[in-house]
Amino acid sequence: MTEAPPAGRRELNKARTHEAILGALRDLVAQLPAAEVTVDQVAERAGISRRTFFNYFGSIPAALSAVFAEHASGMISRLDPDQVRLDPLAALRRLVQAGEIPTDLIGWLSDLNSHGQSTDGQMLLERTVWADMAGWLREQLHALLPEADPLFVATLSSAVMSCFQAAEETWVEDPHRAAPLSPADTAAFHDHLDRALGLLASGWRSDHD
Numbered sequence: 165m166t167e168a169p170p171a172g173r174r175e176l177n178k179a180r181t182h183e184a185i186l187g188a189l190r191d192l193v194a195q196l197p198a199a200e201v202t203v204d205q206v207a208e209r210a211g212i213s214r215r216t217f218f219n220y221f222g223s224i225p226a227a228l229s230a231v232f233a234e235h236a237s238g239m240i241s242r243l244d245p246d247q248v249r250l251d252p253l254a255a256l257r258r259l260v261q262a263g264e265i266p267t268d269l270i271g272w273l274s275d276l277n278s279h280g281q282s283t284d285g286q287m288l289l290e291r292t293v294w295a296d297m298a299g300w301l302r303e304q305l306h307a308l309l310p311e312a313d314p315l316f317v318a319t320l321s322s323a324v325m326s327c328f329q330a331a332e333e334t335w336v337e338d339p340h341r342a343a344p345l346s347p348a349d350t351a352a353f354h355d356h357l358d359r360a361l362g363l364l365a366s367g368w369r370s371d372h373d
Contacts, residue, residue: 184210185220189227194275198224199285225289228276229296235269236297240304248308252320257361263354270350277336290329298325327360334360 188209192201201224207217221227239259247255279286302321309317335349335356363369 197279331356
């Protein structure tokens, strides 16, 4: 009988497979609309079986949600806990104003939108991923604010992710944005997101009200 690899090597192999899957997915969404990418395509490019893919992710949208969550976890870890308890929205907005949205995450958004969003399948995939992220953020905020009103946490999580989605949609429609991603593009994304969060903070009152 073949011996199982030591725990350290096993974890390293899992990490490599995880990265191979996401790397293959990234390559494919740069070439095809994400809604057209299949598990079989990702598995073939990653050099794994279809079954192995499902050992890591339940679907293509789940894999994309995992990418977003990994980057968002890094952002959450940089938030000041005292500021979060005082005003979680303001704490997040300060992070955005400091330009802390990972460039790699913005690159994923650029690739995901490089083929347009006109199909029902693409729009459904986008909604699924952002809904997953709202649920993820709710869990993070519950951990950071254990005594907060659950309705406050749920509402804030959904509203913040709606701001991300709206900023993304506005950003990709900018006629001056071009591939490959440039520092000006990443700065523009931060600006769009900051404006969206600012509207949320003001109760959706614009400067023209």
